[in-house]
Amino acid sequence: xxxxxxxxxxxxxxxxxxxxxxxxxxxxxxxxxxxxxxxxxxxxxxxxxxxxxxxxxxxxxxxxxxxxxxxxxxxxxxxxxxxxxxxxxxxxxxxxxxxxxxxxxxxxxxxxxxxxxxxxxxxxxxxxxxxxxxxxxxxxxxxxxxxxxxxxxxxxxxxxxxxxxxxxxxxxxxxxxxxxxxxxxxxxxxxxxxxxxxxxxxxxxxxxxxxxxxxxxxxxxxxxxxxxxxxxxxxxxxxxxxxxxxxxxxxxxxxxxxxxxxxxxxxxxxxxxxxxxxxxxxxxxxxxxxxxxxxxxxxxxxxxxxxxxxxxxxxxxxxxxxxxxxxxxxxxxxxxxxxxxxxxxxxxxxxxxxxxxxxxxxxxxxxxxxxxxxxxxxxxxxxxxxxxxxxxxxxxxxxxxxxxxxxxxxxxxxxxxxxxxxxxxxxxxxxxxxxxxxxxxxxxxxxxxxxxxxxxxxxxxxxxxx
Numbered sequence: 001x002x003x004x005x006x007x008x009x010x011x012x013x014x015x016x017x018x019x020x021x022x023x024x025x026x027x028x029x030x031x032x033x034x035x036x037x038x039x040x041x042x043x044x045x046x047x048x049x050x051x052x053x054x055x056x057x058x059x060x061x062x063x064x065x066x067x068x069x070x071x072x073x074x075x076x077x078x079x080x081x082x083x084x085x086x087x088x089x090x091x092x093x094x095x096x097x098x099x100x101x102x103x104x105x106x107x108x109x110x111x112x113x114x115x116x117x118x119x120x121x122x123x124x125x126x127x128x129x130x131x132x133x134x135x136x137x138x139x140x141x142x143x144x145x146x147x148x149x150x151x152x153x154x155x156x157x158x159x160x161x162x163x164x165x166x167x168x169x170x171x172x173x174x175x176x177x178x179x180x181x182x183x184x185x186x187x188x189x190x191x192x193x194x195x196x197x198x199x200x201x202x203x204x205x206x207x208x209x210x211x212x213x214x215x216x217x218x219x220x221x222x223x224x225x226x227x228x229x230x231x232x233x234x235x236x237x238x239x240x241x242x243x244x245x246x247x248x249x250x251x252x253x254x255x256x257x258x259x260x261x262x263x264x265x266x267x268x269x270x271x272x273x274x275x276x277x278x279x280x281x282x283x284x285x286x287x288x289x290x291x292x293x294x295x296x297x298x299x300x301x302x303x304x305x306x307x308x309x310x311x312x313x314x315x316x317x318x319x320x321x322x323x324x325x326x327x328x329x330x331x332x333x334x335x336x337x338x339x340x341x342x343x344x345x346x347x348x349x350x351x352x353x354x355x356x357x358x359x360x361x362x363x364x365x366x367x368x369x370x371x372x373x374x375x376x377x378x379x380x381x382x383x384x385x386x387x388x389x390x391x392x393x394x395x396x397x398x399x400x401x402x403x404x405x406x407x408x409x410x411x412x413x414x415x416x417x418x419x420x421x422x423x424x425x426x427x428x429x430x431x432x433x434x435x436x437x438x439x440x441x442x443x444x445x446x447x448x449x450x451x452x453x454x455x456x457x458x459x460x461x462x463x464x465x466x
Contacts, residue, residue, distance in 0.1 A: 029096040029149065030089060036153035040276060040443040047075035047160060050089065056080045061261045065246060068253040075239060078163040079156070082241030088155035095141075095148035102141040143289030147282055154278035157444040163239050164436045170236040172429040174231040174252045176422055180225045184218045185416040190411050191215045197407075207408070215410060219446035256428050259378055266368065269442070273364035278444050280360050284355040289351040367434070374431040381424035389420045 037048050056077070064073045079085050106127040113121045191211045198208040237247045266272060274280055360413045396413040399405045 029092040065249040068251045075165045077240045095145040099141040099145045102137040147285040150282040161440040166236045166239040170232040173232040177229045186414045187218045269364045270361035273360045285358040287349040290346040367438040371434040371438045374434045378427040378431045
């Protein structure tokens with residue numbers, strides 16, 4: 001009776017061990033994602049620290065919501081509470097699972113045949129082709145895993161940018177609501193004066209009616225502005241992942257932050273974008289993945305169907321041991337079409353990588369120009385236009401007290417002052433959004449500025465006639 005050789009037993013043991021040596025890391029691959037995020041935005045931002053197992057306590061959440069929420073706390077809440085932020089990170093775990101699976105060979109196949117005379121044969125076949133291709137498959141999945149890590153890091157940076165922008169817009173709308181409320185109060189005081197003048201015969205009935213119309217339009221403008229404020233508030237609630245009592249407790253600061261005294265400076269904004277941007281690195285990782293996939297596809301038809309394993313046969317009372325080799329012959333499909341497709345995918349990835357790099361440089365320049373332009377606009381409002389408007393309003397009030405102008409002229413000045421102040425608030429908003437988007441354009445990807453429409457204040461219909 002022949003016995004299986006020690007070499008065969010050793011080979012079988014090695015194959016079994018190779019199939020069980022890979023697993024998903026304990027941190028689900030987030031350690032590498034954390035390193036990428038830290039490279040982009042630093043390690044000092046608590047919101048960017050990926051700790052899925054460290055949830056915020058109810059006391060911590062209540063502490064943040066008991067006062068007007070700061071932008072840093074908003075980012076932290078958003079990363080911890082928004083389920084979409086967590087879903088973006090799970091893509092890394094999925095890619096880790098695919099990478100681990102690529103390190104395991106296919107389960108062996110067992111065949112058994114027995115005749116009526118009691119003779120039988122059995123074989124255990126291992127996927128040797130899969131074992132030979134394992135390094136290439138692992139390489140392909142590793143590239144995909146790297147791409148998934150970059151995508152997850154980019155999703156974190158984008159989520160933080162979206163949170164900051166949602167916070168800016170919510171604060172802006174609340175500040176604009178307060179402005180319209182003050183304008184309405186001034187219009188109401190003027191309307192009361194016109195009523196008294198009309199009662200004393202110093203003002204016509206048409207003047208009184210026009211004043212009521214103006215006041216009604218101001219109330220409508222306030223209603224529209226409160227609707228805009230509510231929409232921006234709820235957008236921030238969704239971005240933070242709040243619901244129930246926590247959503248109702250959310251408070252917004254009354255004013256936007258002050259403009260910085262100096263602007264950011266860059267030696268080469270294009271070079272920094274190409275070096276740091278996540279989408280550029282993703283395109284590079286995809287290009288490497290497609291190169292590995294091309295190599296794997298060319299070898300796959302010849303190696304993927306090789307199976308080898310020990311066999312045992314029994315006949316005439318004796319058992320015979322041996323081995324069986326089985327492989328497919330690539331006659332009808334030698335992989336030519338698959339190779340061409342893999343080449344097309346590789347060349348497509350090359351073109352995409354070049355396109356992403358070109359777009360990154362252009363978008364970084366555009367974001368920097370937008371950032372500088374909105375700073376200039378906001379500073380011009382604060383340093384020139386608002387002081388001039390204040391001088392005009394003071395002069396109008398003096399003229400009114402001297403009975404040189406009518407109350408309708410004063411109402412029109414209230415409207416004009418409110419409009420220019422609203423424009424100044426929106427200019428500050430536009431700058432801070434441009435600031436957030438510049439940071440994102442240098443680290444994540446581009447984000448176009450989409451500003452909400454302004455709520456127009458009504459003009460005094462009688463002002464032209466007085």
